[in-house]
Amino acid sequence: MTQLERLAIADIVKIVPTRHGDDRGYFSEVFKDAWFREHVADVTFVQDNQSLSAAKGTIRGLHFQLDPFAQGKLIQCIRGSVFDVAVDIRAGSPTFGQWAGAELSGGNGAQLWIPTGFAHGFLTLEPHTIVHYKVTAPYSAQHDRGLRWNDPAIGIAWPAEAAEVVLSEKDAAQPSLADLPPSFTFSPFLERA
Numbered sequence: 343m344t345q346l347e348r349l350a351i352a353d354i355v356k357i358v359p360t361r362h363g364d365d366r367g368y369f370s371e372v373f374k375d376a377w378f379r380e381h382v383a384d385v386t387f388v389q390d391n392q393s394l395s396a397a398k399g400t401i402r403g404l405h406f407q408l409d410p411f412a413q414g415k416l417i418q419c420i421r422g423s424v425f426d427v428a429v430d431i432r433a434g435s436p437t438f439g440q441w442a443g444a445e446l447s448g449g450n451g452a453q454l455w456i457p458t459g460f461a462h463g464f465l466t467l468e469p470h471t472i473v474h475y476k477v478t479a480p481y482s483a484q485h486d487r488g489l490r491w492n493d494p495a496i497g498i499a500w501p502a503e504a505a506e507v508v509l510s511e512k513d514a515a516q517p518s519l520a521d522l523p524p525s526f527t528f529s530p531f532l533e534r535a
């Protein structure tokens with residue numbers, strides 16, 4: 343039976359698909375549209391992504407796309423392991439600027455569902471780590487934005503592997519949360535306000 347757990351920010355859902363083991367290894371249904379729509383979110387995925395990070399201590403993020411290309415993401419690690427993090431950037435959210443995270447690995451098969459309105463990033467905990475994820479909107483370079491991975495205002499408790507990080511030039515120059523322009527992304531909370 344697939345396990346489902348809501349993290350400290352309840353919109354972030356950790357999913358652990360069942361693995362049917364036998365002498366050869368295991369078989370697992372890692373995504374099922376009808377189950378996901380019923381139990382997690384009624385969304386349509388339009389693109390699958392995969393990234394390989396050669397070095398332990400690689401940080402990719404924190405990234406998000408602006409509306410109308412904001413992306414929901416279903417993240418899984420298919421080789422190695424990562425500490426995967428979502429930061430709430432929904433204007434007006436009671437958990438604005440707060441983060442939630444989990445360890446995803448080829449070994450534990452765990453996934454994270456991160457809806458729109460969150461910045462996403464991960465730290466690799468092993469070399470040659472592969473992350474595979476589904477997104478609910480296509481890539482749009484013009485709408486691609488980021489946040490500084492180590493912004494003290496967010497205070498992500500990265501594991502020790504973050505002591506010496508590998509970063510892209512883009513990620514080494516991301517702004518802090520305080521420097522983000524207002525209403526930079528759609529927020530369901532503003533509608534209610």
Ligand SMILES: Cc1cn([C@H]2C[C@H](O)[C@@H](COP(=O)(O)OP(=O)(O)O[C@H]3O[C@H](C)C(=O)[C@H](O)[C@H]3O)O2)c(=O)[nH]c1=O
Pocket residue numbers: 391393402403405406415462463464480481510512
């Ligand atoms: C995201 C993306 C990138 N690209 C191209 C653009 C660059 O030429 C190259 C590397 O892109 P980038 O450095 O943005 O890749 P990551 O640092 O892994 O970015 C991702 O990392 C964090 C963890 C995320 O959640 C996002 O999905 C995404 O921003 O791939 C594409 O062609 N399509 C895409 O969907």
